Amino acid sequence: MLQRTSDIQAETRRHGPVLAAPLPPAAPLPILKYICAARRNAVAAFHADVYREWIVETKLWKLHTFIVNDPAGIRRVLIDNADNYIKGTIEPRIASASSRADFIANNKWRDRRRTMSSALNHRCMFGNAAMVFDSTQALLEEWKPLAAHLVFDISSEMARLALGIMSQVVFSSDRAESMPVLEHALARVHAEPLVNLLDFAPLLSRPWAAYKRNCAHRAFSRLTAFIHEVIRKRSVANADYDDLLGRLMQERNAETAHSLSTEEIQTQIVTVIGAGQQSIGLALTWIWYLLSQHSVEEARLHAELDEVLAGRVAGIEDIARLPYTRAVIEESLRLYPPLHTLAWRGAIDDDEVCGVKIPKGATVTIVPWVLHRHTKLWDRPAEFDPGRFSPEQGTARSRYAYLPFGAGPRVCIGASFVMTAISLILATIAQRYRLRLLADHPVEPQGLTALKPRYGMKMTLEKRR
Numbered sequence: 001m002l003q004r005t006s007d008i009q010a011e012t013r014r015h016g017p018v019l020a021a022p023l024p025p026a027a028p029l030p031i032l033k034y035i036c037a038a039r040r041n042a043v044a045a046f047h048a049d050v051y052r053e054w055i056v057e058t059k060l061w062k063l064h065t066f067i068v069n070d071p072a073g074i075r076r077v078l079i080d081n082a083d084n085y086i087k088g089t090i091e092p093r094i095a096s097a098s099s100r101a102d103f104i105a106n107n108k109w110r111d112r113r114r115t116m117s118s119a120l121n122h123r124c125m126f127g128n129a130a131m132v133f134d135s136t137q138a139l140l141e142e143w144k145p146l147a148a149h150l151v152f153d154i155s156s157e158m159a160r161l162a163l164g165i166m167s168q169v170v171f172s173s174d175r176a177e178s179m180p181v182l183e184h185a186l187a188r189v190h191a192e193p194l195v196n197l198l199d200f201a202p203l204l205s206r207p208w209a210a211y212k213r214n215c216a217h218r219a220f221s222r223l224t225a226f227i228h229e230v231i232r233k234r235s236v237a238n239a240d241y242d243d244l245l246g247r248l249m250q251e252r253n254a255e256t257a258h259s260l261s262t263e264e265i266q267t268q269i270v271t272v273i274g275a276g277q278q279s280i281g282l283a284l285t286w287i288w289y290l291l292s293q294h295s296v297e298e299a300r301l302h303a304e305l306d307e308v309l310a311g312r313v314a315g316i317e318d319i320a321r322l323p324y325t326r327a328v329i330e331e332s333l334r335l336y337p338p339l340h341t342l343a344w345r346g347a348i349d350d351d352e353v354c355g356v357k358i359p360k361g362a363t364v365t366i367v368p369w370v371l372h373r374h375t376k377l378w379d380r381p382a383e384f385d386p387g388r389f390s391p392e393q394g395t396a397r398s399r400y401a402y403l404p405f406g407a408g409p410r411v412c413i414g415a416s417f418v419m420t421a422i423s424l425i426l427a428t429i430a431q432r433y434r435l436r437l438l439a440d441h442p443v444e445p446q447g448l449t450a451l452k453p454r455y456g457m458k459m460t461l462e463k464r465r
Contacts, residue, residue, distance in 0.1 A: 016293075016294065016383055017293045017294070018382075019290070019293065019382060019383075020289075020443040020453075021373075021445060022041060022044035024044070024047055024050070024051065025045075025047045025048065026047065026048055027047055027048075027049075028047045028049075028058060029045060029047065031060040034060060035060075040446075041444075041445075041446045041447050041454075042340065042341060042447035042448070043341075043369045043445060043446075043447035043451065044447070046367070046369075046370055050067055050069075050367075050370050051373055051374055051375055052374065052375045052376065054068075054069050054070035054073065054354060054376070055067070055069065055070060055353065055354060055356045056069075057356070063363065064363065065362065065364070066353070066356070066362060066363070066365070067365050067366070067367060067370065068353060068354075068364060069370060069371055069374050069377070070353075070354045071377075071400035071401050072354055072400075073353040074366055074371075074400040074407070075399075076351075076353050076354070077364055077366065078366070078400075078406070078407045079407065079408050081351060082408050082409055083348075084348050084351055085345035085346065085348075085364055086345060087343045087344075087346075087410075128169060128417060128420070128421075129315070129316040129420060131165055131168045132420070132424045133313065133314075133424060133428065135161055135164045135165050135168070136161065136424070136425050136428045136429065138164075139157065139160075139429075140428070140429070140432060143461060148460065148461060148463070149460060150460065150461070151438055151458050151459070151460055152459065152460075152461075153457060153458055153459075154284075154285055154288050154435060154457045154458075155281070155282070155453055155456050155457040156456065158280070158281040158282070159277060159281040159282075159285075161281065161284075162276065162277040162278075162279075162280035162281035162284075162421075163179065163183065163186070163277045163281070164179065165276070165280065165421060166272065166273040166276040166280075167179055167273060168243075169243065169244060169272075169276070170243060170244040170245055170269055170272060170273055171230065171243060171245055172241055172242070172243040172245075172246075174230050174245075177226070178226065178230075181222050181223050182223065182273060184219075184223075185219060185220050185222065185223040185270065186270075186273070188216075188219045220266065223266060223270070224262065224263075227245075227262055227266050227269065228262055230245065231245075231249060231262065231265070234246070234249065235249075244268075244269070245269065248260055248264075248265045248268060249265070272414070275412070275414065276414055276417075276418065278338050278339075278449075278450040279338050279405075279414070279418045280418055280421050280422055280425070282336075282338040282450055282451060283329070283332060283336075283338055283422050284422060284425060284426065285452075285453060285457050286335070286336035287328065287426060288457065288459065289336075289437060289453075289457055290332050290335070290336075290384050291328070291430075291434075291435070292434075292435055292436055293384070294384055297384065297386055300324055301325060301328055301430060302431075304322060304323075304324045304325060305325065305427055305431050308322055309427065309431065311431065311465070313428070314423075314424055314427035314428055314431075318427070319420065319423045319424070322423065322427065323390075323391070325423060325426060326389070326419075326423060327389040328386045328426075329422050330388075330402075331384060331386040331388060331389055334372040334378075334402060334404070335373075335384060336445060336451055337369060337372060337451060338450045338451050339405070339450065339451075340367065340369040340450065340451040341365065341368070342365070342366045342367070342368065344363050344364075344365050345363065345364045345365070346361065346362070346363055346364075347361060347364060348360065366403065368403050369447065369451065371401065371402075371403060372401075372402065372403075377398075377401045378401075405418070430464075431464065431465070432464060432465060433462060433464060434461075434464060435460070435461060435462070436459055436460045436461075436462055437457070437458070438458040438459060438460065441455070441457075441458045442454075443455070443457065
């Protein structure tokens with residue numbers, strides 16, 4: 001017999017701290033209440049049955065959706081019959097920037113992925129690791145004079161650190177000039193709700209989409225001008241740059257042999273930097289929160305770092321020697337995945353997923369926030385237990401029960417880079433400091449474009465050495 005949400009929370013209190021998570025509605029919400037709830041916080045709109053059923057069908061007005069939690073069904077949608085489930089049927093209505101929507105629906109996305117992945121591949125990993133280390137060391141130098149009782153928002157600190165790393169991957173020597181421009185452009189995107197009531201209004205959806213495109217163009221105008229200027233300067237200098245912008249400037253359209261337009265380059269830059277900043281910055285924010293609530297797990301992490309590193313700098317070669325550190329990261333990504341909802345996919349033709357008929361035109365959604373807390377897939381899903389990701393337990397779990405970076409042809413191309421960056425940052429900071437959550441600070445996971453703490457994450461520093 002399945003436990004009610006209140007029973008699960010009561011049991012969690014007996015085993016450990018109750019972690020921040022919205023209480024799901026007991027029953028599906030009516031369409032207007034659902035859209036309003038999802039606009040404020042997308043992960044708060046999923047009702048209780050979504051966390052215990054394999055496939056949940058919902059009809060909200062003209063929107064016919066299926067949330068798939070069954071690992072075999074997820075494989076069907078993302079791998080075996082992926083060509084039947086395409087992005088672009090829903091996203092253009094809810095994307096805040098026209099360039100982002102065009103990129104999502106672009107038929108040439110495979111070609112673009114190859115270019116972007118070249119900046120994050122294994123050959124570049126050692127150079128990227130050096131960027132991560134240098135940026136983290138610079139942050140630690142800023143923290144040195146801070147008093148132990150000083151309160152600061154670790155989510156802002158980690159976002160700034162991650163943005164600096166990603167801007168260096170993209171712009172290298174132009175990083176310093178790019179930072180304020182990127183902060184201005186991404187601030188609006190990251191604050192966007194996932195859905196809005198006007199996205200689904202039959203007579204207003206197109207004017208509303210045009211209005212959002214116009215707002216997005218204004219929000220990105222500084223970034224567009226900056227990219228124009230950097231491209232102009234690099235073209236005059238006639239020099240090759242070993243960064244993502246340099247690769248994009250060298251890329252040619254396979255059909256026309258023309259260079260990419262500034263808008264195409266901007267689209268890919270915003271995609272890479274935005275996704276990288278959120279994945280790294282938010283993952284670390286939630287890791288510090290979880291460690292602050294679990295002294296035993298925090299002590300075990302510190303013990304591993306002290307034994308393996310013995311006070312020295314963590315290098316990329318050390319990551320394989322830090323299995324518990326990686327388990328902490330993976331368990332944190334399970335509980336608080338920055339990518340809380342994978343892109344909505346539209347069915348081109350009729351299909352069947354785990355015995356359920358999916359009609360042509362229906363929308364299929366896979367939600368890591370729900371999947372990672374599903375009662376049929378995880379024992380004590382609301383608890384923080386890095387032991388789930390030990391080598392012994394990991395082999396018993398389906399590959400499609402855990403999707404912090406998606407799966408299939410559109411799996412996150414930067415997953416390896418993100419995991420490397422998080423590992424090095426965590427190992428570097430945790431050797432020096434404990435981070436303590438401010439007493440009575442409200443913590444609420446808010447699902448907008450990514451899973452962020454609604455009120456920030458106010459913490460204090462405690463030196464370890």
